Amino acid sequence: MKKIIIASFLLFGFFSSQAQDTTKVDVLGKNIVTVDEDSDKTHVEVLSKKIEVNDDYNSDTTTVRVGKKLFTIVEDGGSTQIYFDRDESWIDEDDKKPEKLFNGHWAGFEIGVNSFYNESYNMYYGIDYVLPYSGDGFMELEYPKSLEVNLNFMEYNIALKKNRIGIVTGMGWSIKNYKFNEALTINKVDGMILPVYLEEDNLKKSKLTVSYLTVPLLLECQIPVNDGANQLFLSGGIIGGINLGSHTKIKYDDSKSKDHGSFNINPFQYSLTARVGLKDISLYGTYSLNPLFKDDKGPELFPFSIGLSLINF
Secondary structure, three states, rough: OOHHHHHHHHHEEEEEEOOOOOOEEOOOEEEEEEEOOOOEOOOOOOOOOOOOOEEEEOOEEEEEOOOEEEEEEEEEOOOEEEEEEEEEOOOOHHHOOOOOOOOOOOEEEEEEEEEEEEEEOOOHHHOOOHHHOOOOOOOOOOOHHOEEEEEEEOOOOOOOEEOOOOEEEEEEEEEEEEOOOOOOOEEEEEEEEEEEOOOOOOOOEEEEEEEEEEEEEEEEEEEEEEEOOEEEEEEEEEEEEEEEEEEEEEEEOOOEEEEEEEOOOEEEEEEEOOOOEEEEEEEEEEEOOOOOOOOOOOEEEEEEEEEOOOOOO
């Protein structure tokens, strides 16, 4: 399975480079993703600014522009709100595109909720200050705030039957947030992931964020409905991911801190996925076949997510 994923990345000519706080992803000599980070914000540009993401740490506001579609994600007072608008100033030079024999559903903007299955903390038995803290282990999540945002920015389709069945692949960028339910964060100590307990007074949030470059391989079937006016689509397959980076973030009323590190995250992720939708809106689910952390370097946790694809482009 790992060989298939690695081969997929080689096929697309993927490589990344880092200079100070800038990460770039180039494909076949063309810049695909640029990520700029500083102490106050993260700015992301995809496909020559066709997609832009701005994450403002001071206001807990994230804006995502996909073409002329503008999404604003605001975390405030214990809740997360999403606003939709349009940016008419954006001009897409590729608006006129030839009709395709088969147009799949991968490229777009998705938002979902993260969780874990098959959780095991066996390696921590005997470490008194780890397991007794929570019956569910120290990676117990606050689900409403453990969100993932996916920007699937590149799509290729292979028609097996015109306008009905095809193979879909491409590339995407996935940001997965795991918000801790307890007053703690994590750190790597002597090569092992351990919890670090925090003062509860005035603690607003503590989370782990992991980002991936993703490559899907999907089989999609499209079924005409409403006398052919719309299409119901079903797809399934595998998504390979390569870890682009991870960090923890802690926020109190009057202070914030952010710590970048590997945190023993597996460099590759491979997940099964299933999707069902109508027109540009669909439901999706992913189910990881390998754990979040490296073997014997952290708790054994297999991620899964359920979410909504809001647009297709």
